[in-house]
Amino acid sequence: MARTRVRFAPLVALAALSGAVPLLAGCGSGDSPGPENAGAGGHKPVVVATTTWEGAFAKAAGAEDVTVIVPPSVHHAPDYDPKPSDLAAVAKADFVLYAPFEPYAAKIKEAAGSKARLVEVNLDNEPARAGAEVARLGGLFGTEDAAERWKTRLDGEVAKLNGELESAWPGGRSPVVVTQVFTAWAADLAGATTVGTYGPEPVTPSRLASLSAKRPAYVLDNAHMSTGTVLPDSGARQVRIANYPGEDLDLLAVYRAAAAELRKAMAGA
Structure with a gap:
């Protein structure tokens, strides 16, 4: 190669x-x-x-x-x-x-x-x-x-990671998530149930209340556009998702890194 x-x-x-x-x-x-x-x-x-x-x-x-x-x-x-x-x-x-x-x-x-x-x-x-x-x-x-x-290679990697993440669902049920608009792909990778999105504009108090009311288990935050804790009083675990690859320019590594962060979060549920 x-x-x-x-x-x-x-x-x-x-x-x-x-x-x-x-x-x-x-x-x-x-x-x-x-x-x-x-x-x-x-x-x-x-x-x-x-x-x-x-x-x-x-x-x-x-x-x-x-x-x-x-x-x-x-x-x-x-x-x-x-x-x-x-x-x-x-x-x-x-x-x-x-x-x-x-x-x-x-x-x-x-x-x-x-x-x-x-x-x-x-x-x-x-x-x-x-x-x-x-x-x-x-x-x-x-x-x-x-x-x-x-x-x-992408199709094979995504299928593999999706299967691993679904096997890691807490209680065997699809986790409920809120995600930043540019990290929605990670929610799909996990087979999660997305109940709301936010960004790229700042989250307003009314939007904050609306998202919290949906009682998500996780918030998938964009590591490169983070504004801190998104739903601080909701009890949701915030997961850092990176879109940009490193110096090796390996885009598949971005999917693997996201899956690792999601598995870690679900293991701590």
Whole structure:
């Protein structure tokens, strides 16, 4: 199996490049012309991803040369403010992957050279949507076979984790949960019964009362958008769910980590 080469844009090194590498503006949107079937003929697509989440989708789709701009140590990636030196890496890219909720997406667009194709990624870990997005990226990269193999692995991993979590249900019954809108996929992974969602906006007192009244056993909180204890007086156990992968850009590890947190919570019920 080919090894994915993951690079993180270092500030000091790229600062030296910022004066030498032109940042070409005016390149349009994700539908702009770009390298079609970049993986064809043995050419391996060069991908720049804004965060490890986009980078993980690229890796799953078969990309082997992936540069990530926002360091994984940044807990809330949308708050990161890329410097011009950070964006120099896009000049050599075939594809630049970003998400629309990232406020620096406009800077990414301005920095992309005429060669790079800008691709807006649908960041959703719900397995069916994640698989569809990986397949789409594989089509863009010319790495369809790799994307299909990853989708097969995803299906097997999700089925395995779902079975393990259902076996761990307290009392053998589907747990009742409230979940942050971007971690609902984890509730589905556990086969949980979702009785309410919250976010991404702050939880109002009336919404808090409404969610507490549903008497959830667990609250699935988004680790990257946490506002602290969501239902402090409800008795619900709060479970930390992470959407972003680590430096290895292993998206399957995100599912395994979520399952581990859920098993731990249910074992303590």
